[in-house]
Amino acid sequence: MTQTMYLFCVTILAIFLGVMLIAAGVYCWRQKRYLQQLTHILERQIQTISPVDFGSIPQVFTPFITALINLQKSIPFNVERDKLTGLSNRVGFKRKILSRMPIQHGMILLIDIKQFRFVNDLFGFVFGDALLKAFSQRVNSLSRKAQFVARMNGNEFLLFFPEVIDHEQLLAIKDELQQPFEIEQQPISVTVQLGALTLTEHHADVSIMLRRLDLALKKAKSDQKGIAYYDKDDDKKQYRELLIINSLPKGLKQDQLFMVYQPKLDIKSGKCVEVEALIRWHHEGLGEISPDEFIPLAEHTGMISLISGWVLEKVISQQAKWREQGIYVKVAVNLSSDDLHGKPIVADISNLLTRYLVPAECLMIEITESALMASYEQVINTIEQLQMLGVKVAIDDFGTGHSSLAYLRHLPVNEVKIDKAFLQGFQQEKQAQSIVKMTIVLAKELGFDVTVEGVETLSTLQILAEFGADRIQGEYFSKPCDATEFAQVYPKLSQG
Numbered sequence: 001m002t003q004t005m006y007l008f009c010v011t012i013l014a015i016f017l018g019v020m021l022i023a024a025g026v027y028c029w030r031q032k033r034y035l036q037q038l039t040h041i042l043e044r045q046i047q048t049i050s051p052v053d054f055g056s057i058p059q060v061f062t063p064f065i066t067a068l069i070n071l072q073k074s075i076p077f078n079v080e081r082d083k084l085t086g087l088s089n090r091v092g093f094k095r096k097i098l099s100r101m102p103i104q105h106g107m108i109l110l111i112d113i114k115q116f117r118f119v120n121d122l123f124g125f126v127f128g129d130a131l132l133k134a135f136s137q138r139v140n141s142l143s144r145k146a147q148f149v150a151r152m153n154g155n156e157f158l159l160f161f162p163e164v165i166d167h168e169q170l171l172a173i174k175d176e177l178q179q180p181f182e183i184e185q186q187p188i189s190v191t192v193q194l195g196a197l198t199l200t201e202h203h204a205d206v207s208i209m210l211r212r213l214d215l216a217l218k219k220a221k222s223d224q225k226g227i228a229y230y231d232k233d234d235d236k237k238q239y240r241e242l243l244i245i246n247s248l249p250k251g252l253k254q255d256q257l258f259m260v261y262q263p264k265l266d267i268k269s270g271k272c273v274e275v276e277a278l279i280r281w282h283h284e285g286l287g288e289i290s291p292d293e294f295i296p297l298a299e300h301t302g303m304i305s306l307i308s309g310w311v312l313e314k315v316i317s318q319q320a321k322w323r324e325q326g327i328y329v330k331v332a333v334n335l336s337s338d339d340l341h342g343k344p345i346v347a348d349i350s351n352l353l354t355r356y357l358v359p360a361e362c363l364m365i366e367i368t369e370s371a372l373m374a375s376y377e378q379v380i381n382t383i384e385q386l387q388m389l390g391v392k393v394a395i396d397d398f399g400t401g402h403s404s405l406a407y408l409r410h411l412p413v414n415e416v417k418i419d420k421a422f423l424q425g426f427q428q429e430k431q432a433q434s435i436v437k438m439t440i441v442l443a444k445e446l447g448f449d450v451t452v453e454g455v456e457t458l459s460t461l462q463i464l465a466e467f468g469a470d471r472i473q474g475e476y477f478s479k480p481c482d483a484t485e486f487a488q489v490y491p492k493l494s495q496g
Contacts, residue, residue: 079091080092080095082136082150082151084129084132084133084136084151085132085133085136085151086136087136087139087140087149087150087151087157088148088149088150088151089150089151089152090150090152090153092150093148093150093152093158093160094206096148096160097160097206097209098206101205101206102203103199103203104199104200104203105162105163105164105199105200106147106160106161106162106163106164106199106200107160107161107163107164107165107196107197107198107199108158108159108160108161108196108197108199108209108213109146109158109159109161109165109170109173109194109195109196109197110152110156110157110158110194110195110196110197110213110214110216110217111139111156111157111158111159111177111192111193111194112155112156112192112193112194112195112217112220112221113135113155113156113190113191113192114190114191114192114193114221114226115191116128116154116155116190119131119188123183123186127183127184127186130183130184131181131183131188131190132151132155134181134183135157135177135181135190136149136151136157138176138177138179139157139159139177142159142173142176142177143172143176144161144165144169144172144173146159146160146161147160147161147162148160156217158213164198164200165196167227170194170196170227171227173194174192174194174226174227177190177192178190178191178192191226192226193217193220193221193223193226193227194217194220194226194227194228195213195214195215195216195217195218195219195220195228195229195230196216196227196228196229196230197209197212197213197216197229197230198229198230212230212234212235213230215230215234215235215237215238216228216229216230216234219234240286241297243285243286244283244286244289244293244294244297245297245298245301245303247283247284247285248294248298248303248306248307249303249306251281251283252306252307252310254284256281256282256283256284257279257280257281257307257310258279258280258281258282258482259277259278259279259280259311259314259315259318259482259483260277260278260280260480260481260482261275261276261277261278261331261480261481261482261483261486262275262276262278262473262478262479262480262481263275263329263473263477263478263486263489263493264276264451264471264472264473264477265461265471265472265473265477265478266470266471267461267464267465267469267470267471267472268470271493271494271495272329272477272478272490272493272494273329273330273494274329274330274331274332274364274471275329275330275331275332275486276331276332276334276366276473277311277314277315277331277332277333277334278291278480279291279295279307279311281294295307295336299336299338302338304336304338304339305338305339308335308336308339308345309348311333312333312348312349312352313352315331315333315363316352316353316356316358316363317352317356318331318483319331319356319358319362319363320356320357320358321483322483322487323358325487327486327487327490328362329362329490330361330362330363330364330392331362331363331364332364332365332366332394333363333364333365333366334366334367334368334396335365335366335367337367337368337370337372337379340367340378340379340382340383341378341379341382345382346382346385346386346389349363349365349386349389349391350389353389359390360389360390360391361390361391361392363391363392364391364392364393364394364414364415365386365391365392365393365394366393366394366395366396366417367379367383367393367394367395367396368395368396368397369395369396369397369398370397372395372411380411380412383411383412383413384412387412392414392415393412393413393414393415394413394414394415394416394417394451395411395413395415395416395417396417396419397417397419398416398417398418398419398439398443408446409446413448414448414449415448415449415450415451415470416443416448416449416450416451417450417451417452417453417473418436418439418440418450418451418452418453418469419453419454420452420453420454420474421454422435422436422439422452423436423452423454423455423460426460426463427457427459427460433463436452436464436467437467440452440464440467440468440469441467441468444468449470449471450468450469450470450471451469451470451471451472451473452464452469452471452472452473452474453472453473453474454473454474455472455473455474455475455476455477456474456475456476457476458476460476461476477493478493
């Protein structure tokens with residue numbers, strides 16, 4: 001081979017290798033560009049929660065894209081969407097907030113449609129769903145538009161604003177949301193309650209933010225205006241509530257909870273023939289905890305039956321001890337409405353009376369009027385079983401539960417207790433006396449005994465005696481005392 005021929009071959013080979021390198025470079029650049037485009041497409045799809053358009057697929061990526069398509073089909077794209085309203089759900093909200101963290105400016109609102117369940121009860125779930133759709137559209141198109149909106153659950157909606165909304169603007173939002181709707185040609189009004197969290201002051205991780213919003217909404221539900229803001233002290237209150245509930249089983253076992261008994265005066269005989277059992281709690285860390293605080297918490301957390309069972313055993317066993325000492329009094333015990341929704345409470349009472357050899361007529365069960373009206377038929381059934389057992393039943397806080405007289409005349413109870421609230425202004429106002437007098441007369445006409453609570457003066461006792469009351473309870477006669485103290489004062493209280 002001549003030198004010229006050799007150089008020619010080398011040149012051709014170099015050109016071929018150059019072309020191959022260029023072709024390989026272009027090929028790699030195209031694959032890299034496609035991967036970049038694919039990454040961008042997937043990121044956009046994550047934001048919009050929509051199916052992926054993969055475009056023109058290079059042959060080498062066909063197996064990979066086929067696997068992605070199959071994966072796409074297996075994942076529900078509404079995982080972050082509320083099916084009914086189309087808004088983001090709780091999962092979608094969390095993702096959007098997380099993508100913006102840390103957030104130190106703005107405000108989050110949690111809005112609740114007050115007593116929405118009654119809409120479903122009255123008009124049906126189809127109507128309720130239509131109202132939720134209309135409400136979600138209104139929330140999403142407020143004059144002061146939120147950056148994003150989510151339906152958290154049921155009738156709660158969350159709005160995020162990148163700036164703080166002042167109180168007047170919140171009132172305007174509330175008024176705008178409360179404008180009447182027309183659903184299926186039916187006009188309907190709603191009331192909303194609004195909890196607000198200011199992120200300038202209270203920014204944390206998403207779970208803590210949501211918990212604080214719930215605390216704000218909880219306050220709003222008890223606020224007359226229906227608007228409340230999270231405050232740092234709300235965490236302390238929730239911590240206290242958690243501590244109380246978590247301490248309850250231990251407190252019962254260690255006798256941190258105990259019973260006191262307030263004597264009742266029988267007006268005709270002038271003797272004490274009955275007492276009311278009242279629960280008290282001296283917490284090892286929190287000190288004295290009022291029943292007005294821990295009883296509602298126990299009811300809300302499903303622990304009230306634990307307390308009620310403990311109270312019944314303490315009271316009935318104490319009755320047995322008193323009877324051995326010659327102390328014969330009827331003891332009244334308060335039960336929650338939750339206690340009255342099943343047969344076990346009647347069986348439990350029967351078993352305790354049998355075990356401690358205490359006659360059934362020595363026990364009275366007091367139930368609040370509001371508890372009675374909340375589940376009338378079930379509670380009446382339980383009361384009838386208690387009456388068959390021989391246990392007396394009284395309505396506590398009578399006159400505060402807004403019961404109907406049509407129901408009242410059929411109640412299988414023995415006694416009504418007029419709440420101490422009716423004695424406010426009793427000495428000075430004739431109207432207050434007239435209300436109490438008419439209530440006593442009505443109860444007596446219906447065949448009930450009458451006890452009046454909160455009596456603190458002799459003159460009040462004398463007026464109530466003229467009105468026909470049977471018994472009074474209050475500090476005029478005796479303050480609550482523990483079992484030992486009552487045994488000591490009983491001889492004097494029972495002399496008449």
